Amino acid sequence: MRLIAPIHPLLKKGLWNIVFFSLGLYSYAQQTIPSTPKTYIANYTNEAIKIDGLENETSWKNAQYSDTFIDIEGVKTPKYKTQVKMLWDRHHIYFFAQLEEPHVWGTLKKRDTIIYHNNDFEIFIDPDGDAHNYYEFEFNALNTLWDLFITRPYRNGALALNDWEAKGIKSAIHVDGTLNNPNDIDKSWSIEVAIPLKVFNTSYYQTIDLKDKYWRVNFSRVHWDFQLEDGVYQRKKDAKGKHLPEYNWVWSPQNVVAMHQPETWGYVYFSKEGGNFTIPKDEHIKWYLFELHNALKSKSIEVKNINNPKQILNKTITPKYEVHKTGYNIWVESPFSNKTIIINQHGKIIVK
16 A cells, blocks of 8 residues: 555654654544445355465355455445455465456565555455554565554554564465466456464464454555556556556445555454354444544544534443543443443554
8 A cells, every 4th residue: 555655765764753744644534434344254164275376165166255346435446346255264364366457467576575566465454453453465466475564553653564474374376367468468366365373363372263253354456557668567657757646446445545544444254154244333432432533633623522422323422531641542331332442542442
């Protein structure tokens, strides 16, 4: 995504605070969550999954495709179709994405370069849904990976750990056509990924059991118009030599051109034996807390407005605002679960 691009060179120049100030103003333009995030039920598999970029296994054939990707702002229909599937077992989460594309190309071959400077497929995962400490994985058609661990959204002063590595991750690309050949028309490219569950461990002895759990997840596809330079694909430039903006197509709309807004990602439910999933009622409270937090940051509301009653799913909630030595908390006693749901000054959700 574009919002990451300036980070690394500016870090070297000591301009960290300037970067995040700018990104913060940009992100705060989105004050609400006007559409309900997408949901997906990931099936359990006992089958050995061969990571080859194809969906040959019975488990993949039985898995449902996601809704077709939409423009990141949730309005325009993308030029090319994209869909994704998921599976899981005791040790891995599996992803399979199909990307319609008449010109499959890629130039970046070094791991942890800025992969979205090529056309790419991206996975975002926040296991505990607190909007902090989440993961990003980007792949181009050459199967080059950029994996990141991000401590908090850029709007809240993130540290993006570029040297972090998802140990044991496997991925493969299949091209229905010819890679980097401008003389023909391709049909699509597909990617298959297996991420070990231990990648998401937060302690040495932790064992992750996904059964009947849900994680916040989103997928993004970055697509560029291209030009040929000596027969080689490049991002297209305008008359002044500046790259034209990319297209951002996603599974669950963000409603703004910013992927690092975990509260608007989708919900993936990990089912062992099939079944339905409904977004828990407490999640609606969390969405409202994010609205209040972002509105405070952008100064579109004042603190005195925080305590106004709000109707959520036919229940009245009254948020409380508390100042402490290092910032503030906004909290609600949930009428649905009787839990205390808090958002702090850094935009982190805490449930007690």
